[in-house]
Amino acid sequence: MVYRARYITQGIAKVFIWIAALSTIGVMILILFQVLAEGIPALHLRFFLDSPKNMGREGGILPTIIGTFALTAVAVLFATPLGVGTAIFLREYTRESRISRMIRFGTDCLAGVPSIIFGLFGFVFFVIYLNMGWSILSGGLTLAAMILPTIISTAEEAIKGIPPSYREVSYSLGGTKWQTVTHTILPSALPGIFTGILLSVGRSIGETAAVILTAGSSLMMPTSLFSPIRTMSVHFYILAREGISIKMAYGTGAALILLVLFVNTVANWLLNRYIRHRA
Amino acid sequence: MPLEYKMVIKDFSFYYQSFQALRNIDLKISTKGIFAIFGPARSGKTTLLKSLNRLTDLIFGTKHTGNIFLDGADIYNPQLSPTQLRRRIGMVFDLPTPLPMSIFDNMAYGPKLGGTTQKRRLSEIIEKGLRSAVLWDEVKDRLHTSALRLSGGQQQRLCIARILALEPEVLLLDNPCSGLDPISTASIEETLRQLKNEYTIILVPNSIQQASRVAD
Numbered sequence: 142m143v144y145r146a147r148y149i150t151q152g153i154a155k156v157f158i159w160i161a162a163l164s165t166i167g168v169m170i171l172i173l174f175q176v177l178a179e180g181i182p183a184l185h186l187r188f189f190l191d192s193p194k195n196m197g198r199e200g201g202i203l204p205t206i207i208g209t210f211a212l213t214a215v216a217v218l219f220a221t222p223l224g225v226g227t228a229i230f231l232r233e234y235t236r237e238s239r240i241s242r243m244i245r246f247g248t249d250c251l252a253g254v255p256s257i258i259f260g261l262f263g264f265v266f267f268v269i270y271l272n273m274g275w276s277i278l279s280g281g282l283t284l285a286a287m288i289l290p291t292i293i294s295t296a297e298e299a300i301k302g303i304p305p306s307y308r309e310v311s312y313s314l315g316g317t318k319w320q321t322v323t324h325t326i327l328p329s330a331l332p333g334i335f336t337g338i339l340l341s342v343g344r345s346i347g348e349t350a351a352v353i354l355t356a357g358s359s360l361m362m363p364t365s366l367f368s369p370i371r372t373m374s375v376h377f378y379i380l381a382r383e384g385i386s387i388k389m390a391y392g393t394g395a396a397l398i399l400l401v402l403f404v405n406t407v408a409n410w411l412l413n414r415y416i417r418h419r420a
Numbered sequence: 421m422p423l424e425y426k427m428v429i430k431d432f433s434f435y436y437q438s439f440q441a442l443r444n445i446d447l448k449i450s451t452k453g454i455f456a457i458f459g460p461a462r463s464g465k466t467t468l469l470k471s472l473n474r475l476t477d478l479i480f481g482t483k484h485t486g487n488i489f490l491d492g493a494d495i496y497n498p499q500l501s502p503t504q505l506r507r508r509i510g511m512v513f514d515l516p517t518p519l520p521m522s523i524f525d526n527m528a529y530g531p532k533l534g535g536t537t538q539k540r541r542l543s544e545i546i547e548k549g550l551r552s553a554v555l556w557d558e559v560k561d562r563l564h565t566s567a568l569r570l571s572g573g574q575q576q577r578l579c580i581a582r583i584l585a586l587e588p589e590v591l592l593l594d595n596p597c598s599g600l601d602p603i604s605t606a607s608i609e610e611t612l613r614q615l616k617n618e619y620t621i622i623l624v625p626n627s628i629q630q631a632s633r634v635a636d
Contacts, residue, residue, distance in 0.1 A: 236480050306513065306515070306517045307517070307519060307520075308478065309475060309478070309513065309517070310513070310517045310519060310579075311519075311529070312475060312478060312506060313473065313475060313506055313510065313511045313583075314506070314507075314510075314529050314530035314533065314582065314583070314586065315503050315504070315506050315530050315533055315534055315586060316503070316529075316530075316533045317503050317533075320533045324529065324533065325519060328520075328521075329520060418566075419520045419521060419566060419568075420520065420566055420568055
């Protein structure tokens with residue numbers, strides 16, 4: 142009897158786990174299929190290379206692609222050194238103390254703040270107070286603040302996972318603390334740090350609320366870090382929300398998905414090459 | 421203090437927070453040859469070795485009393501840099517600990533951090549170190565493959581070679597053959613017998629038999 146009951150439990154668990162996995166994949170495929178099916182007819186080479194005309198009813202989306210890349214690049218370039226530096230401080234330069242607990246509590250809180258609040262902060266602080274206006278810089282810095290907690294916590298996890306023996310070896314070979322960090326800790330933590338950066342890139346590309354408030358929604362081609370821009374996500378939002386062109390909105394959505402897929406594929410390829418090289 | 425002793429340990433005690441790991445150790449270690457340290461498990465052998473090159477500095481909440489001298493100079497003298505000290509007193513741990521990089525980079529790690537960057541000079545140092553640890557012939561054709569692909573015994577000899585590349589004066593070997601098969605053990609013991617004419621070696625051996633095979 143016991144055997145039989147166990148057998149049934151086993152069966153139920155198996156069915157449940159299969160349903161969970163399949164429905165996750167199903168939802169993903171459904172979304173991808175729908176956006177791509179509606180969007181791909183709008184995708185031509187010109188769509189990627191032309192500027193929008195008539196509010197986006199015609200023409201392409203080149204300025205929004207450039208805007209998306211520029212904004213994400215600024216965010217990652219500012220957040221990565223700060224975040225990784227904080228993680229190194231927490232793991233290598235201080236032990237568990239009131240200060241480290243405060244920093245960790247702070248980042249956890251920051252991680253839970255809705256993006257619109259970051260947008261409001263960015264608008265008041267960067268756009269108005271620092272007088273940077275709606276610009277790539279304002280938007281990028283706002284996004285940097287938004288992704289900082291992710292970068293800190295993934296980098297900290299990565300550093301935590303490094304065997305303590307690596308440190309001992311580095312010190313016993315005459316390494317200083319800083320040399321140990323740059324020659325042993327960071328190279329070993331790089332895959333984890335990189336994963337955190339990828340997650341952050343995904344969030345930055347997809348963000349709309351914070352971006353509209355800080356980088357504006359201009360369709361002009363940006364000329365400097367102080368130009369206002371419109372990202373692809375914002376473009377999609379405005380086209381759909383204002384009912385300008387559902388066809389072009391889906392085109393933008395499809396282009397966005399393909400772009401994210403492309404970035405992720407390249408990044409994973411690079412990462413695997415790096416890991417293989419070391420193992 | 422007579423200089424036929426390379427290291428002198430005087431009334432040395434060591435504490436992890438409130439736990440006392442070493443109590444009033446007095447030891448005199450002669451220049452060159454192998455000095456073996458015995459003791460039951462968890463009796464503080466590793467702590468003693470790590471105190472000798474100040475790796476214990478890395479652990480929070482430790483303190484010590486007494487003195488350790490290297491060539492008559494107190495190693496805990498605040499003016500002495502622990503980084504320099506560790507280049508003079510090399511340590512090999514009880515499990516093989518190659519860093520996740522190529523054999524060449526493992527060997528070059530210490531010399532590079534010490535400021536040797538010239539490729540030719542590095543190659544010389546590396547070949548010499550690997551030859552001293554009797555590993556050269558096995559790895560000379562694959563210096564640029566990952567050190568993690570070597571066998572356990574080869575990895576441990578790489579760790580010895582890596583320390584030798586720094587040309588230290590004292591070698592601390594913490595049970596270097598634990599977890600190795602008899603053949604690897606034999607080749608490491610052979611390496612030790614060759615090294616003891618040039619280095620002061622402090623060894624925590626696997627067994628009394630091992631001590632009698634290699635120590636003085």
